[in-house]
Amino acid sequence: MxxxxxxxxxxxxxxxxxxxxxxxxxxxxxxxxxxxxxxxxxxxxxxxxxxxxxxxxxxxxxxxxxxxxxxxxxxxxxxxxxxxxxxxxPFVLPDDFDARVRGQRLDEGYGYVEVRDGALLSVGVSFPDRARWGDGPYPTLVQYSGYKDAKDDFATGDPANENILNTEANLALHCGYAVVGAAIRGSGGSEGSFLLLEPIQGTDGHDVVEAVAAQPWVARKRDGAPKVGMIGRSMPGYEQLLVASYNPPSLAAVTPAAVGGRPYGAAGRPGGVVNVALARGIAGWQVDxxxxxxxxxxxxxxxxxxxxxxxxxxxxxxxxxxxxxxxxxxxxxAVDAVPAWAFVDQEEGGVLAHADGEEWAARTHVPTLVLGAWQDQESGPWFTDLLDRYPDDTVVRLAAYNGTHEETRFPLAAAQWLEFLAFFVREELPAFPDAAARYLDEVTAYMFPEGLEVRFDHWAGTTFDEALEAYRSSPPLVVWFDNGWAPGRPPGYPYAAFSVAFDRWPPPEAGARRWYLAPDHRLDAAAPGEGARPLGFHYDPSVRPRTSKGDAPDVNHPCVEYDWQPPAGGRGLQFATPPFDRDTLLVGTASVDLWLRSTAADLDLEVVLSEVRPDGWETFVQAGALRASSRALDDERSTELLPWLSYRRDDVAPLPVGEFTLVRVPVPAAAHLVRAGSSLGITVTAAGGNQPHWELDAQWPEGVDAHGRKVVVDVAVEAGMASSVVLPLVHSWVPRDGHPRPDLPPRDALRRQPSRRWRPAGLEVPAPPPEPEPPVPVSVRLKRTAPVRFAARQRNRALGLKQRAARAWVLAMRKVGLPPRVGLAAVVGLLAAGVGLALGRLLRHRR
CATH class of the missing domain: 2.60.40.10 (Immunoglobulins)
Incomplete structure (x- = not known):
């Protein structure tokens, strides 16, 4: 033309x-x-x-x-x-790829890279301090996303240019790496339009890596291969997964952090429940x-x-x-990805069907370190779904910990990705120079005034080859515990007390332990007998805050005070195991198997797993959500500990009217030390209020259905319909390093694990009568100064008396055809009228 x-x-x-x-x-x-x-x-x-x-x-x-x-x-x-x-x-390179892509030259500073279709993507090239690291060549790291990666001040080593998303890049720069920031198609100065994680972003990233690796300022490994890796969390993490799936021959390693697997059912739509905050946060700002x-x-x-x-x-x-x-x-x-999360009730054929991290992992042969926080407030804990999808010959390691979306900026996680890159890209012993330490202290001083240090003392006295052999022969999956409660560190600082290593995921050491839901807020080891009445609650999202963030300025600070509220009276069910007699690790996914009946055909549940401490507080461990109509399982992938939801269009189904049905709520992976004397608890409520940034858009937001009737949920707890929870527990382990502290952490010291008073709010209610009117849940408000404990037998007996009296009143009013509250008002009115009449007669008699 x-x-x-x-x-x-x-x-x-x-x-x-x-x-x-x-x-x-x-x-x-x-x-x-x-x-x-x-x-x-x-x-x-x-x-x-x-x-x-x-x-x-x-x-x-x-x-x-x-x-x-x-x-x-x-x-x-x-x-x-x-x-x-x-x-x-996408899997076939043009004949002139070497000449056009690998043959171009990039200089320090801002510029453009031509990719295979001729489009120009904006990049920024930064070299480390020449006075310290010389004139090159340098080991090189690429961060690739739709953030400000290509901006000319992205990686300068100057704390004044810190923007939270470039911390890792600047730490790498101070560690002697050249850093290339690249803007994905449709962002920054790059050509094109944007659709979240579409295949062309993967091939573009492949081409950027190959163009960078061909530059004379990139160092070479002992075998002559380029020393090129990738870094970044969140979108840069997902882009690493996508790029690595196209296996650029010059890519030595990737370190994706804060990522997940399948597009539907993870952070944007956990369990099928709409997360409007994340949908708009990631995709909305890309559209226009x-x-x-x-x-x-x-x-x-x-x-x-x-x-x-x-x-x-x-x-x-x-x-x-x-x-x-x-x-x-x-x-x-640009294509709006929000409808795929907010308005589609299955994952087939949506605009994000291509964004499948598990599929990417299955064709990846690039050495990979996956980093993730179990309580990640943005991406969630679904990074473990990737681990069993990689080919057997791919080097895959895991670094997992409790904490926030941004933990890779801080010492615990930073030490892991720097170590991995030192072995697989740089081919040198890991180190953290003084310049990197000064940078980290300066940009985090507002949160951690006592300073942060990154150390690699465990490699002291070894040669690189000895260290590499020890690293590669060690168990590849390492889980850190009690991040925020390490010996010798202030509470809430990003250091863990100890770690445990495993050979594979899920860890075979984690045995499935089942407890059964029982009255009086118990989880019993023995299955229930016949005749137990169902437990019920009023499904009411309106009594929960949209998020648990409260007034917390930044979840990365130590000892953040969240607004994590206990369920309101009668608006949930809570249960706890007996206290553990020894320290026990919880590692892996869990399943909460509820025999459920609801007055609504569909609803959105959330189950919280927590440690119930002997001091009367409970500490958040993990939460799992489920839209009941999405409860169908993929039988091939489901296990006792992992109910794998199918999310297939043909499997979406309402709850059967008036009948109990088994609903397995998946609780995503977590790892937590349960100390002797503590219990494990579960809380079942309407979805929402348990995450600081997510806003789960639960159905029936006011707690009433389309006819204005309360939405009531009953959970069966009898033989034949025994609701239960199965948890992954490790009773015997050897720490990889460190050791557990014997004392309980201060409240909120564990990073991204808020605490609240343990106040069991689920109350027994009678099974609904056969008439069409839904049951009215009994609500007993508990004094805030005296929380009900699962072991407080006398208090439970008193509560039982109140419940029996309330039940008798409900049944009596129904026999005369009056709603309970109207009946109470009528009786009070009649009594008042009777007293008034009697007083009038007495006064007239005295006259």
């Missing part, structure tokens, strides 16, 4: 075109059949009106992208012209870079707005960067 106003690009599984706005476009396959139609948008005009410093040359222009195409030859027909275009296969979605302000500003991820782009364009300017034209073709 010589001298054409249109620019056409055949890409990986897609075709894009830019040109005059409003132009009708048709895409024809090799047989001449029209397979897609569309119209070029008017995004160029929006760019000009957005005060981004763009030139008038973009006015009247726009873009169009056709996605999800099969590889092969096509023809693009537009405005009377036809252009041949080839859709690329100028205005917030639907005009509604979000937590994250639009990309081009002040504080947005691309707020630096306007300055580049105003400074004359014509490539950056032209690359913005396709931004109007």
């Amino acid at each position: 010589t001298d054409s106003p249109f620019s056409v690009r055949g890409s990986v599984l897609q075709v894009s075109v830019t040109g005059p706005a409003g132009t009708a476009v048709e895409l024809l396959d090799a047989a001449g059949a029209v397979v897609r139609t569309g119209e070029i948008d008017r995004f160029g005009d929006r760019l000009a009106l957005a005060d981004l410093g763009v030139t008038d040359g973009l006015k009247g222009l726009g873009g169009l992208v056709f996605r999800h195409l099969e590889p092969g030859a096509y023809t693009l027909r537009l405005d009377g012209e036809e252009a041949p275009v080839t859709v690329l296969d 870079p100028v205005d917030p979605p639907g005009g509604i302000p979000q937590v994250q500003p639009p990309r081009f707005a002040p504080g947005g991820w691309d707020d630096w782009v306007a300055e580049r364009i105003a400074g004359g960067d014509e490539v950056c300017e032209r690359n913005q034209l396709l931004r109007g073709q």
Whole structure:
């Protein structure tokens, strides 16, 4: 299309075109059949009106992208012209790949990398301090995402430029690595439009790695291979999983942190329950870079707005960067991923069906260290779902701990990814230079005023080859316990007391232990007998806060005070095991198997697993959610400890009316030390209020159904329908390093594990009568100054008397056809009237 106003690009599984706005476009396959139609948008005009410093040359222009195409030859027909275009296969490199991609040269500073389809992606290249590390070549790390990775101040080593998402990159720089920040397609100065974790982001990342590895300033390993690895958490972590699945031959290792597996059922839709905060937080701000979605302000500003991820782009364009300017034209073709999380009740065929971390892991051969926090407030704990999906010949290691989404910025986790990269990329003993220590102290001093140190003393006195052999022969899965309660450290600081290593996941050492739900808030080892009445509660999300964050300024601080509230009276069920007689580890996933009946056809449950301490507090361990209509299991992958939900369209089903049905609530993986004298507890409520950032959008938010009736949940606890919980416990272990502290941690010292008073709120209610009116739950409010303990027998007996009296009242009122509360009001009124009449007669008699 010589001298054409249109620019056409055949890409990986897609075709894009830019040109005059409003132009009708048709895409024809090799047989001449029209397979897609569309119209070029008017995004160029929006760019000009957005005060981004763009030139008038973009006015009247726009873009169009056709996605999800099969590889092969096509023809693009537009405005009377036809252009041949080839859709690329993601697993096949073009013949000129070496010349165009590996043959290009990158310099220090901001620039562009050409990828296989000819698109230009923005990158920033930073070298370590030459006075300390010389003129190169350097081992090199790539961070690749839709954040500010390509901005020229992303990796400078200057604490003044710290933005929380570049801590790891700057620590690496101070450790002697060159750092390359790369902006994914549709972000920063890169060409294209954005769809969360689509395949082309993986092939683009492959090409960036290969282009970087070919540079003369990249060091080589002893076998001549480039010393190139990848770093980053959250989106950069997911991008590592995706890029590694295309196995760039020059990629020595990846360290994905704060990641997960399948797209549906994890953080964006745990158990099928909508998490509106995460959906908008990750995908919403990518959709329209100028205005917030639907005009509604979000937590994250639009990309081009002040504080947005691309707020630096306007300055580049105003400074004359014509490539950056032209690359913005396709931004109007970004795809909103939110509907896939918020409005689709299964995972097949959605716009995020491609974003499957388990599928990526299954074809990855790059050495991988997965890092994750069990209580990650953004990505959640589903990183362990990846571990058994990797091929047997792939080097895969795990570093897991309690803590936050950002733990890789801090010593416990930072030491793990630096160590892994030292062995698999740098080929040197791990070290943490003084410059890195000073940087870390300065950027975290507002949280950790006593300073943070990273040490590798355990490798002192060994050669690299000796250390490498010891590292590779050690068990690959390492779990740290009591992060925030390490000996010699202030409470809440990011150091663990001890670690335990395992050979595989789930650990075979973790045996399945089952307890049965019982009255009086008990979990009994013995199965129940016949005749026990169901336990019930009023399903009422309105009494729970949307999140547990409260006024906490930052969950990364030590000893954060959360607003993690106990369930309100009658709005949940709580149970606890007998106290443990010895220290025990909980390691792995759990299953809460409820025989459940509800007055609603569907609802959203959440189960909290906690340590119930002998001092009357409970400490959060993990939470699992479930939309009841998504309860169907994949039998091939489900186990006693892991109810693997199918999320298949044909499996979605309402709860049967008036009948008990088995509902297995999956509790994601966790690891926690349960000290002797403590118990393990579970809490069952409507979903919500247990996470600081997630907002689970539970059904029936006011606790009433479409007819205004209370939504009531009954749980059976008798033989034949014995509700239970099965937990993964390790009774005997040898610490890899460190040792447990004998004393209980101070409340809230364990990172991202809040505490609250243990107040069992679930109350026994009678089985619902056969009439259509739903049962009314009995609600007994407990004094806040005197929490009910599961072992307080006298208090439980008193509570039982109140319950029996309440039950008798409910049944009596129903016999005369009155609702309980109306009946009470009527009786009180009659009594008052009777007393008044009697007093009147007495006074008249005395006269």
